[in-house]
Structures are given as structure tokens and as C-alpha cells.
Amino acid sequence: xxxxxxxxxxxxxxxxxxxxxxxxxxxxxxxxxxxxxxxxxxxxxxxxxxxxxxxxxxxxxxxxxxxxxxxxxxxxxxxxxxxxxxxxxxxxxxxxxxxxxxxxxxxxxxxxxxxxxxxxxxxxxxxxxxxxxxxxxxxxxxxxxxxxxxxxxxxxxxxxxxxxxxxxxxxxxxxxxxxxxxxxxxxxxxxxxxxxxxxxxxxxxxxxxxxxxxxxxxxxxxxxxxxxxxxxxxxxxxxxxxxxxxxxxxxxxxxxxxxxxxxxxxxxxxxxxxxxxxxxxxxxxxxxxxxxxxxxxxxxxxxxxxxxxxxxxxxxxxxxxxxxxxxxxxxxxxxxxxxxxxxxxxxxxxxxxxxxxxxxxxxxxxxxxxxxxxxxxxxxxxxxxxxxxxxxxxxxxxxxxxxxxxxxxxxxxxxxxxxxxxxxxxxxxxxxxxxxxxxxxxxxxxxxxxxxxxxxxxxxxx
Amino acid sequence: xxxxxxxxxxxxxxxxxxxxxxxxxxxxxxxxxxxxxxxxxxxxxxxxxxxxxxxxxxxxxxxxxxxxxxxxxxxxxxxxxxxxxxxxxxxxxxxxxxxxxxxxxxxxxxxxxxxxxxxxxxxxxxxxxxxxxxxxxxxxxxxxxxxxxxxxxxxxxxxxxxxxxxxxxxxxxxxxxxxxxxxxxxxxxxxxxxxxxxxxxxxxxxxxxxxxxxxxxxxxxxxxxxxxxxxxxxxxxxxxxxxxxxxxxxxxxxxxxxxxxxxxxxxxxxxxxxxxxxxxxxxxxxxxxxxxxxxxxxxxxxxxxxxxxxxxxxxxxxxxxxxxxxxxxxxxxxxxxxxxxxxxxxxxxxxxxxxxxxxxxxxxxxxxxxxxxxxxxxxxxxxxxxxxxxxxxxxxxxxxxxxxxxxxxxxxxxxxxxxxxxxxxxxx
Numbered sequence: 001x002x003x004x005x006x007x008x009x010x011x012x013x014x015x016x017x018x019x020x021x022x023x024x025x026x027x028x029x030x031x032x033x034x035x036x037x038x039x040x041x042x043x044x045x046x047x048x049x050x051x052x053x054x055x056x057x058x059x060x061x062x063x064x065x066x067x068x069x070x071x072x073x074x075x076x077x078x079x080x081x082x083x084x085x086x087x088x089x090x091x092x093x094x095x096x097x098x099x100x101x102x103x104x105x106x107x108x109x110x111x112x113x114x115x116x117x118x119x120x121x122x123x124x125x126x127x128x129x130x131x132x133x134x135x136x137x138x139x140x141x142x143x144x145x146x147x148x149x150x151x152x153x154x155x156x157x158x159x160x161x162x163x164x165x166x167x168x169x170x171x172x173x174x175x176x177x178x179x180x181x182x183x184x185x186x187x188x189x190x191x192x193x194x195x196x197x198x199x200x201x202x203x204x205x206x207x208x209x210x211x212x213x214x215x216x217x218x219x220x221x222x223x224x225x226x227x228x229x230x231x232x233x234x235x236x237x238x239x240x241x242x243x244x245x246x247x248x249x250x251x252x253x254x255x256x257x258x259x260x261x262x263x264x265x266x267x268x269x270x271x272x273x274x275x276x277x278x279x280x281x282x283x284x285x286x287x288x289x290x291x292x293x294x295x296x297x298x299x300x301x302x303x304x305x306x307x308x309x310x311x312x313x314x315x316x317x318x319x320x321x322x323x324x325x326x327x328x329x330x331x332x333x334x335x336x337x338x339x340x341x342x343x344x345x346x347x348x349x350x351x352x353x354x355x356x357x358x359x360x361x362x363x364x365x366x367x368x369x370x371x372x373x374x375x376x377x378x379x380x381x382x383x384x385x386x387x388x389x390x391x392x393x394x395x396x397x398x399x400x401x402x403x404x405x406x407x408x409x410x411x412x413x414x415x416x417x418x419x420x421x422x423x424x425x426x427x428x429x430x431x432x433x434x435x436x437x438x439x440x441x442x443x444x445x446x447x448x449x450x451x452x453x454x455x456x457x458x459x460x461x462x
Numbered sequence: 463x464x465x466x467x468x469x470x471x472x473x474x475x476x477x478x479x480x481x482x483x484x485x486x487x488x489x490x491x492x493x494x495x496x497x498x499x500x501x502x503x504x505x506x507x508x509x510x511x512x513x514x515x516x517x518x519x520x521x522x523x524x525x526x527x528x529x530x531x532x533x534x535x536x537x538x539x540x541x542x543x544x545x546x547x548x549x550x551x552x553x554x555x556x557x558x559x560x561x562x563x564x565x566x567x568x569x570x571x572x573x574x575x576x577x578x579x580x581x582x583x584x585x586x587x588x589x590x591x592x593x594x595x596x597x598x599x600x601x602x603x604x605x606x607x608x609x610x611x612x613x614x615x616x617x618x619x620x621x622x623x624x625x626x627x628x629x630x631x632x633x634x635x636x637x638x639x640x641x642x643x644x645x646x647x648x649x650x651x652x653x654x655x656x657x658x659x660x661x662x663x664x665x666x667x668x669x670x671x672x673x674x675x676x677x678x679x680x681x682x683x684x685x686x687x688x689x690x691x692x693x694x695x696x697x698x699x700x701x702x703x704x705x706x707x708x709x710x711x712x713x714x715x716x717x718x719x720x721x722x723x724x725x726x727x728x729x730x731x732x733x734x735x736x737x738x739x740x741x742x743x744x745x746x747x748x749x750x751x752x753x754x755x756x757x758x759x760x761x762x763x764x765x766x767x768x769x770x771x772x773x774x775x776x777x778x779x780x781x782x783x784x785x786x787x788x789x790x791x792x793x794x795x796x797x798x799x800x801x802x803x804x805x806x807x808x809x810x811x812x813x814x815x816x817x818x819x820x821x822x823x824x825x826x827x828x829x830x831x832x833x834x835x836x837x838x839x840x841x842x843x844x845x846x847x848x849x850x851x852x853x854x855x856x857x858x859x860x861x862x863x864x865x866x867x868x869x870x871x872x873x874x875x876x877x878x879x880x881x882x883x884x885x886x887x888x889x890x
Binding site for chain 1: 478479480481482484487497499500502508518519521527542
């Protein structure tokens with residue numbers, strides 16, 4: 001990069017918001033994976049207009065721009081492998097409007113998701129998406145990766161709440177798409193195109209989000225099973241009985257042992273599978289009746305023990321466990337590779353069986369947990385990055401995990417995204433036609449290939 | 463390995479397991495102010511690792527990132543992988559100091575702070591400034607308005623100075639008011655003696671009243687926190703040995719301190735000296751006897767004060783008490799046993815106040831930004847008094863209150879208890 005670029009960037013955002021010491025570059029080289037690569041410069045804009053000017057500058061100099069929020073991503077989508085500008089959205093963290101009459105919130109991309117929930121809940125409103133990284137991820141990042149979370153089964157994913165977006169396009173134009181309307185069929189649904197595009201099609205700077213009424217009550221149950229099959233069967237039985245729990249989280253024994261070791265929450269560690277089921281609602285009575293009905297169905301389907309959280313602190317403890325699984329894995333091995341393959345719900349027991357077989361075949365542990373209601377599994381391979389043999393083994397194992405998902409009619413990723421980690425499998429997963437169309441879309445929106453190059457889609461520029 | 467064998471560096475198990483999930487970003491006061499990864503615990507761990515693995519030089523800027531940490535320990539507490547980013551930042555300061563020692567630190571921590579006589583002599587001008595009415599004059603004539611903003615804030619930080627440091631006034635032995643049930647050693651911290659002598663005098667009175675004969679050795683030296691904060695862990699060891707030796711001379715049931723910071727460091731002596739066969743056992747005994755005054759008082763049958771203290775009161779958790787010592791219920795319990803106290807919980811009570819010892823001097827902008835957040839929360843309580851058992855926090859809170867133009871008094875919880883006891887006596 002030419003030195004005058006730095007001066008021009010400073011002119012746009014101010015000296016304090018352009019970072020380029022070796023230390024700054026080093027800490028913007030990673031995300032929530034083990035991948036890293038330094039950017040050439042770090043820029044922290046504060047307005048959409050500034051982002052637009054930065055993009056224009058980058059387009060002129062053919063400089064890659066890798067957008068990131070708090071970098072908790074698990075697909076290396078925000079690692080700047082091709083150098084260039086690390087565009088950090090965390091300082092665009094303002095609330096633009098909380099429209100109570102229409103139950104819509106308008107925020108900048110860097111707004112922390114958990115803060116948004118706290119804010120709207122004060123007004124008895126609810127923003128449901130709840131990725132595990134809720135306290136350390138931003139709305140912009142959540143939209144760019146179409147983040148999910150445990151509550152998806154009942155409430156849907158991040159994209160289901162996006163009503164409108166402000167996006168800076170690859171030539172610096174500012175696009176406003178969608179608006180404060182729930183129904184809108186005029187033209188193509190561009191906001192859906194940018195949702196989940198991982199910074200490859202445009203830079204999301206603002207979002208209009210739909211809110212719903214806050215469920216005031218939640219009842220939580222932890223149910224033990226002597227087999228994954230029983231647990232999986234139970235979830236299906238609950239749904240067929242006409243009950244949609246807010247969440248139904250599956251934890252395999254390896255996961256429970258892992259949390260217990262790290263957090264000492266007093267969870268039983270000698271059971272094959274756990275379901276953490278929560279029902280929620282606006283009335284205590286119906287919510288309680290629902291969880292009792294769920295308990296009955298669990299019993300009929302071979303549950304060995306059912307514990308209901310008696311109060312808020314017990315409930316919080318159960319959730320604390322679930323949210324900490326992924327980081328707790330670190331206690332068992334220096335590195336972990338967590339995938340999030342998704343299969344049709346009925347295929348969960350078979351998927352778990354096949355994943356265990358992969359672990360046995362290669363000799364590295366796989367810890368399995370996930371969202372049982374929507375078939376989204378999180379197999380985590382534990383390994384040591386410093387051992388080159390193990391690194392090679394992990395690659396083979398991941399490939400086989402993806403094979404399992406695809407063979408059972410599933411998909412590579414339910415909520416983490418593609419980034420670079422799943423990129424080699426794209427064609428196999430989607431087929432030539434779909435990848436071809438997506439590449440054409442990319443070409444139209446980012447003809448110079450400066451927006452997060454080398455992510456999601458196979459290379460095409462060469 | 464970029465460093466000489468003799469240099470003490472963090473063990474790789476302390477940082478290799480960082481999975482970079484980013485959870486620590488959510489609770490880090492410096493990250494939440496600047497929203498910049500360089501100011502985050504995850505960033506500091508990454509920088510430490512890269513420097514120890516020879517990927518980055520131990521540059522001035524890298525060391526500065528270790529000094530920008532407030533050491534509030536919030537990241538240590540939340541990390542599910544068991545990484546302690548705040549500890550790593552401290553250890554890296556030590557590494558830097560070993561590689562390239564800074565001479566004034568030796569003078570300050572090695573020759574001044576470890577000598578109570580010299581400390582008292584050096585702080586004499588402050589006592590003169592206040593007690594001869596100079597401070598009154600400065601404020602009345604509004605001379606302080608001419609000070610630069612930072613100096614004005616620092617001036618506000620000064621509590622009312624005692625005429626005499628408490629060390630010179632407290633007797634070696636103060637007997638229990640009635641029957642003596644406990645022999646209690648009192649570790650009178652530097653700041654408590656020099657700045658907050660009224661608080662520690664209250665501590666001794668409350669202990670006496672509750673069956674404690676209090677022994678206050680006069681040759682205590684600084685607990686070592688300031689030296690550790692500036693990368694001189696080697697001097698902490700010296701301080702530790704002097705204090706252990708001193709209190710070892712007395713037969714004591716417990717050793718009490720009313721300074722959160724001292725308490726946290728004294729409890730750490732066991733760990734600091736565990737590798738030294740000559741000292742390990744004695745250090746372990748010493749640390750096992752250390753109690754924060756609130757911790758000790760709620761553990762004994764405590765006289766309920768009959769007097770009243772009518773005020774709306776809140777409480778700020780010192781990091782060195784809540785996170786370093788896991789003490790948060792005890793001070794609240796003490797406050798709520800006083801009749802007339804209308805206790806109101808401070809939102810984000812355990813969010814760092816930004817003091818971190820001397821951060822207001824060394825990192826003025828960060829310190830005041832973190833402080834302003836605390837003041838917003840304080841304002842929302844409508845409290846007349848904010849209590850906190852830490853001299854660093856108290857000074858910082860005083861500065862914040864002045865800066866924000868609030869009318870709130872800062873006190874140590876023990877003072878309220880003491881006054882409630884005395885109120886009874888007056889009624890009698």
C-alpha cells in the first residue's frame with residue numbers, strides 16, 4: 001500500500017481512527033478461530049459517509065477491505081488474509097431510533113447485540129436472536145453472518161428480524177433497502193441478499209430491526225436420556241404434539257463433562273444425552289402448563305430424569321452451562337475446530353453416530369452438542385495446532401464431517417457461515433449452477449473483488 | 463525464545479489456551495470505552511504471546527498496552543478457558559522491567575515506599591497544604607480554576623489530610639472495650655495511615671468494641687501492590703518478607719486490614735513465596751490469617767448497633783475486594799444491619815471505577831472515561847453516600863463526584879458502623 005493512502009484515510013476518519021503500529025496490526029489479525037493474517041491498516045469509521053469514502057479510496061487503489069465487528073466469528077470470515085484495510089465497525093455503535101409504536105429499532109452496525117436486547121426489554125419488547133456470542137458480537141456482524149442461536153426453533157434467525165439495511169456498496173454508493181414495513185414485495189429482496197453475505201457484497205452500516213412482544217415468563221427443564229436416539233425422538237414428539245419450545249438444546253456426554261470440568265456447575269456427568277428445553281410465554285400459567293406437558297412427553301419417550309429449574313438463578317445456571325460449552329472446550333485441548341453442520345431433524349441420531357465413528361477412526365475427540373429442534377449440530381474436534389500430524393488429521397476429519405451432513409440431506413453450516421474454512425466444499429454442497437449464479441452476483445456487486453476477497457465463494461477473478 | 467534464561471516470563475500454559483472467543487471484550491472497561499481490540503484483554507494476551515514467541519518485539523508500544531490494563535480482573539473472572547489476561551498484563555510489565563529496568567522505579571518502590579518514615583516525610587507538604595488552610599484558600603479564591611483540568615482532578619482526589627499520619631497516633635496495643643476474645647493484628651496500609659486515618663481509627667474502635675484486642679505493628683511496609691503494578695515483582699517479594707517477619711513476632715488469631723488492595727496482596731503472599739523453601743510455610747500461615755475488616759466482622763458475633771444512621775447509601779465494589787478476594791456480600795451485610803440506612807444497589811457496582819492505583823495520573827483520559835460511567839450509575843441511585851472499602855476507589859470516586867458536580871459523600875463502610883455505635887452512646 002502506498003503511504004499516501006494512510007494520509008488519505010486519516011483525512012477521512014481522523015488520525016486516532018487509523019491504526020498501523022505492529023501491535024495494532026497483530027491484534028486485528030484474528031477472529032474466533034485459530035487463523036490469522038495481518039491487515040496493512042486498521043480503520044475505525046464512525047459514520048456511513050466515512051465508510052463510503054473509505055470504500056471509494058479502496059476501489060481506486062484496488063485495496064481489499066475486510067469488515068469486522070467484535071471478531072467472534074467462527075469461520076475466519078473477518079481474517080484479512082489478503083491484507084488491506086481492516087474496517088472495524090465497533091465505533092458505529094449508536095442507537096438511531098427506538099420506535100415503540102411500530103416496535104422497530106434502528107441501530108448502527110456496531111451495536112452490541114446483548115446491549116440491544118437489554119435496551120428493548122426495558123420497554124417490554126424483544127429481539128429474539130441469541131447467538132452464544134451475544135455479549136461479544138455486534139448487530140452488523142450478526143446480520144453479515146445471519147447468526148442463529150438456541151431460540152431459532154421458535155423465533156427464527158437474525159435475518160427474520162431484518163426489515164431494512166443501509167449498505168455501502170463496492171463503489172462507495174450508499175444503498176438503503178427495506179424500511180419500516182412488515183410486508184414489502186416491491187422488487188427483489190436485497191436486504192436478504194446482504195444478510196449472510198459475510199462482507200463480500202457490501203458493508204452493512206445500519207439496520208432496521210423488527211421487535212416482538214417480550215415473553216415475560218420462561219420455564220426451563222434439563223432432561224436426561226440414556227441414548228441420543230431417545231433425546232432426538234423426544235424433540236420430534238414434542239413438536240408433533242403442537243408445542244414449539246423456545247429452545248431444545250442437545251448436549252452429548254462429552255459436552256457435559258467438559259462444562260462441568262471448566263465451570264463446576266454441579267451437572268450430572270454420567271448420562272448419554274441431555275436436552276435443555278425452555279418454554280416461554282406472556283403468561284406464567286400457560287408457560288408452566290407447557291413445560292409440564294413437555295415433561296410428560298419426555299417421560300413417555302424414555303427420559304431417565306427430568307429437572308425443572310425452580311427459580312431464575314437455577315435457570316441462569318443451566319444457560320450459563322450451555323453458553324459456555326464452546327469456550328470450555330479449551331480446557332481439554334489447546335485448539336478446537338467447531339463446525340455447525342445441519343441435518344434434517346430426524347437424522348440427528350444417525351449424524352451423531354457417524355460423527356462418533358469419525359472420532360474413533362482418527363483418534364481425536366469430537367465433542368457434540370447443538371440445537372436439536374432445528375437439526376443444527378456443533379461437533380468440535382479437539383486438537384493441538386502445534387502438532388503438524390494432528391493438523392492434517394483435523395482436515396481429513398472436517399471433510400468427513402461435511403460428508404456426513406451432505407449425505408444425510410443437510411448443509412455445511414447452519415449459523416457460523418462459510419468464511420474460508422468451508423469454502424473448499426462450496427461446490428460440492430451447492431452444485432455448479434448455484435455457485436455459478438452466486439459468482440455472477442458477486443461480480444455485479446463487487447467487480448473489482450475488493451470486498452472481503454477470498455471468502456465464501458471460490459476464486460474467479462484470475 | 464527472545465529472552466535470556468534468567469528473565470522470568472509467563473508460562474506458556476497461561477496464554478496458549480486462549481481460544482480468542484472474545485468474551486472478555488464484553489467486560490473489559492478499557493475495551494468498552496475505546497471499542498478497540500488493542501485495548502482489550504484478548505488483544506493483550508495475543509500481544510504477550512507474540513512477544514514471547516518472538517513474533518513481535520517487546521516495543522515501548524507493546525509494553526504500553528500492558529500498562530493500559532486497569533487490572534480490574536473482570537476478564538480473569540469471565541474467561542471460560544481459565545486464561546487470566548489481567549495477570550498476564552502484570553507479568554509482562556515485569557518482563558519489560560527485567561529487560562530494561564527504569565531507574566526511578568527502584569528509587570520509588572525500593573527506597574521510598576518500603577520505608578514508612580520517608581513516606582511520611584515526603585507527604586508532609588500535602589498535610590501542610592491542607593492543614594494550614596492553603597487548600598481552603600485555593601478553593602475559596604478559585605485559584606484551582608487556573609489549574610489545568612488534569613491537575614484540578616488530581617487535586618480533588620486528595621481526601622482531607624490528617625494532621626498526623628495515623629501510624630504515629632495509634633498505640634501498639636489497643637485493648638478490647640470489654641472482654642477480649644480475639645487477638646487481632648491490624649495491617650495499617652500506607653494510604654489508610656496517610657490519607658484516610660479517620661477510617662482506620664474507626665476500624666480499630668469497631669474491632670475493640672467487638673471483643674478484639676488490636677495490635678498495630680508500626681514497621682509495616684507497603685503491601686507491594688504499587689511495585690507489582692509497575693513491574694517490580696522482585697520488590698514485592700522483599701516487602702512480603704518484611705511484613706511476614708514483623709507479624710510473625712506476635713501471637714495473633716487473625717490479621718485484619720481495612721484496605722481492599724492491601725488485603726488482596728497480603729493474601730497473595732503465600733502464592734508469591736510458595737517456591738521459596740525458607741519462606742513458603744511462613745507465608746502460607748501469614749496469608750491464611752489475612753481478613754478484610756468486613757469479612758472478619760461478619761464472621762464473629764457482632765454487636766448490632768442501637769444507634770441510627772439515616773441516609774440513602776450505596777456501595778461500590780472495589781475490584782481488589784470483589785474479584786481478588788471474592789468478598790461482596792459482607793460489606794453490604796454490614797451496611798444493612800444499621801438502622802436508618804436506606805440501602806440502594808449501584809448499577810454495575812462491580813464495574814471498575816478507573817482508579818487502578820495511579821491510572822488517573824498515567825492514563826488520564828481512560829481513567830476519567832471509565833469514571834464518568836461510574837458517575838452516571840451513581841447519579842441514577844440518588845444516594846447521599848457512596849461507600850467503598852478501598853482508598854484508591856475512594857479517591858477516584860471523590861474526583862468523579864467533583865467532576866460531575868454531584869453532592870455525594872464518600873465513606874468507608876466501617877465508618878458508618880462506627881458512627882451508628884457512637885450514636886447509641888450519645889443517646890445513652
